[in-house]
Amino acid sequence: xxxxxxxxxxxxxxxxxxxxxxxxxxxxxxxxxxxxxxxxxxxxxxxxxxxxxxxxxxxxxxxxxxxxxxxxxxxxxxxxxxxxxxxxxxxxxxxxxxxxxxxxxxxxxxxxxxxxxxxxxxxxxxxxxxxxxxxxxxxxxxxxxxxxxxxxxxxxxxxxxxxxxxxxxxxxxxxxxxxxxxxxxxxxxxxxxxxxxxxxxxxxxxxxxxx
Amino acid sequence: xxxxxxxxxxxxxxxxxxxxxxxxxxxxxxxxxxxxxxxxxxxxxxxxxxxxxxxxxxxxxxxxxxxxxxxxxxxxxxxxxxxxxxxxxxxxxxxxxxxxxxxxxxxxxxxxxxxxxxxxxxxxxxxxxxxxxxxxxxxxxxxxxxxxxxxxxxxxxxxxxxxxxxxxxxxxxxxxxxxxxxxxxxxxxxxxxxxxxxxxxxxxxxxxxxxxxxxxxxxxxxxxxxxxxxxxxxxxxxxxxxxxxx
Numbered sequence: 001x002x003x004x005x006x007x008x009x010x011x012x013x014x015x016x017x018x019x020x021x022x023x024x025x026x027x028x029x030x031x032x033x034x035x036x037x038x039x040x041x042x043x044x045x046x047x048x049x050x051x052x053x054x055x056x057x058x059x060x061x062x063x064x065x066x067x068x069x070x071x072x073x074x075x076x077x078x079x080x081x082x083x084x085x086x087x088x089x090x091x092x093x094x095x096x097x098x099x100x101x102x103x104x105x106x107x108x109x110x111x112x113x114x115x116x117x118x119x120x121x122x123x124x125x126x127x128x129x130x131x132x133x134x135x136x137x138x139x140x141x142x143x144x145x146x147x148x149x150x151x152x153x154x155x156x157x158x159x160x161x162x163x164x165x166x167x168x169x170x171x172x173x174x175x176x177x178x179x180x181x182x183x184x185x186x187x188x189x190x191x192x193x194x195x196x197x198x199x200x201x202x203x204x205x206x207x208x209x210x211x
Numbered sequence: 212x213x214x215x216x217x218x219x220x221x222x223x224x225x226x227x228x229x230x231x232x233x234x235x236x237x238x239x240x241x242x243x244x245x246x247x248x249x250x251x252x253x254x255x256x257x258x259x260x261x262x263x264x265x266x267x268x269x270x271x272x273x274x275x276x277x278x279x280x281x282x283x284x285x286x287x288x289x290x291x292x293x294x295x296x297x298x299x300x301x302x303x304x305x306x307x308x309x310x311x312x313x314x315x316x317x318x319x320x321x322x323x324x325x326x327x328x329x330x331x332x333x334x335x336x337x338x339x340x341x342x343x344x345x346x347x348x349x350x351x352x353x354x355x356x357x358x359x360x361x362x363x364x365x366x367x368x369x370x371x372x373x374x375x376x377x378x379x380x381x382x383x384x385x386x387x388x389x390x391x392x393x394x395x396x397x398x399x400x401x402x403x404x405x406x407x408x409x410x411x412x413x414x415x416x417x418x419x420x421x422x423x424x425x426x427x428x429x430x431x432x433x434x435x436x437x438x439x440x441x442x443x444x445x446x447x448x449x450x451x452x453x454x455x456x457x
Contacts, residue, residue: 060457083323093314097253112323
């Protein structure tokens with residue numbers, strides 16, 4: 001059984017304003033993202049890309065503006081909205097003491113997704129971490145940590161992906177996997193907002209804008 | 212195996228307020244406590260640190276104040292309570308620090324499980340790993356102060372009842388101090404004034420027992436603090452985490 005995002009998802013953002021300290025990072029920011037669309041946020045370091053993703057995730061609050069998910073205004077997502085949302089920050093949330101497969105299982109449990117061990121191992125195989133499955137996460141390289149983060153993204157059954165620098169640290173094969181992962185997600189009816197300094201080929205479904 | 216599949220339920224409209232037990236408090240508590248305990252098993256040195264601190268300080272005390280048995284017995288309850296309190300304080304900065312760095316705290320915020328339940332699970336795990344072993348150790352160390360058997364039992368009881376309150380207050384303080392510079396000093400400053408009543412009633416119960424006075428009063432107050440904290444602390448810790456991550 002393959003999972004597909006529920007129909008009718010749309011993310012609308014209007015007049016968003018973000019301040020950090022005394023600096024205004026962006027104001028009057030708006031866009032609409034429908035199912036099967038991806039938005040790539042570009043911009044120099046410190047331009048507010050991470051802040052934008054954190055606001056969209058509901059971790060931090062915008063100074064002004066509106067966010068609508070499925071036409072319903074929200075700032076902090078409620079539990080049913082959180083079940084459709086996945087945020088992967090620029091560090092992959094891993095517990096160093098736990099093994100690769102334990103980390104994946106714990107993160108998915110926290111996401112409220114229950115997966116059989118075979119599915120977890122399949123997910124790890126897809127990102128090339130099957131051999132490292134019992135290794136404590138502290139022994140992973142930066143690229144491997146990122147791959148483990150992507151394994152969770154692939155298994156978490158979320159409609160809206162918010163990915164902060166998902167390509168950082170990945171090798172060519174890893175970036176190719178990320179592109180396929182995103183294309184599959186979009187084709188199934190998902191949405192994605194991501195930041196990236198590397199060019200990613202996501203086809204016609206992806207728009208980009210610069211902060 | 213039938214499990215909650217987030218995507219399979221129809222997307223809820225805002226304000227629909229559906230109650231779905233799959234997303235309830237108990238699974239979140241179980242998930243949180245199990246994860247923390249498993250982590251603790253993998254990093255035993257971290258868990259042992261406050262306990263070793265407690266044993267060292269509490270066993271130095273009798274050597275420092277002299278061997279007068281009466282004076283030692285009179286000091287014992289209060290001294291062990293202070294050592295236990297400091298041991299809990301020592302363990303607080305580690306409660307969230309690493310998870311804040313690697314982004315796990317944000318994932319707690321974004322989990323569909325209620326954040327107060329996840330915060331409560333962390334408090335419960337913290338108590339199981341510090342307060343509970345401290346309560347077991349305290350009577351053993353009480354022997355070196357020459358405490359009587361009733362005092363030893365009361366020492367165990369008051370620490371068992373008081374340390375959950377210390378964990379709860381500490382979790383709120385540690386969450387508030389997240390991201391601040393010199394946060395361990397800040398945690399101590401935030402938390403110590405609130406620890407004082409726990410210390411006063413905890414050590415006070417033992418003192419009252421030694422003086423032959425009724426000690427039910429301080430015990431009941433400790434119990435009341437523990438009950439109030441059980442309700443309020445997870446909510447306060449969740450709110451503090453939201454503020455700290457904003």
